[in-house]
Amino acid sequence: MKKLILLGSLIISSFVFGRQYTFIAKNAYCTQPVSEYNTFTSVGELGSGTVFPFRNCYNNGKKFNYQGTFIVSPMDKSTYDKIIKQNYPYLFFKDGSEIHVIEATVKSTNDAGYFLIDINDGKSNFLFSHKYAYPSRSDWED
Numbered sequence: 001m002k003k004l005i006l007l008g009s010l011i012i013s014s015f016v017f018g019r020q021y022t023f024i025a026k027n028a029y030c031t032q033p034v035s036e037y038n039t040f041t042s043v044g045e046l047g048s049g050t051v052f053p054f055r056n057c058y059n060n061g062k063k064f065n066y067q068g069t070f071i072v073s074p075m076d077k078s079t080y081d082k083i084i085k086q087n088y089p090y091l092f093f094k095d096g097s098e099i100h101v102i103e104a105t106v107k108s109t110n111d112a113g114y115f116l117i118d119i120n121d122g123k124s125n126f127l128f129s130h131k132y133a134y135p136s137r138s139d140w141e142d
Helices: 002-013 075-086
Strands: 015-024 029-033 041-042 048-059 066-074 092-094 098-106 110-117 126-129
Touching: 015 048
Parallel strands: 066 110
Antiparallel strands: 015 098, 029 048, 029 092, 041 048, 048 066, 092 126, 098 110
């Protein structure tokens, strides 16, 4: 676990943060998690939270055109542990949620194309799932 925390810190600290913006989620989801980089750590200028990397993310039928996507969300350690234990292959965003984005470049290689999403807006605006099907309305109820 210490290796993962250190790795997560190194991953995040190796970014140069760029353009920031928001978009409204419409049938947005991510697939292909990169489990070895999941971490519960401090993520630099984004604050403390969790990091869930995914290879592919989509909104409104269009793929995010980035090398990697890091989903960042503050949550308590027990919730994080439950998510990791389940090893969910999909993450869905609630339609109409405002998603905050920070584009990033890797310092050492100057590779652009990492996309960090802050999904904490104080509401339940995301769900991890084992099914490749957009959650029903009742799934989003608190």
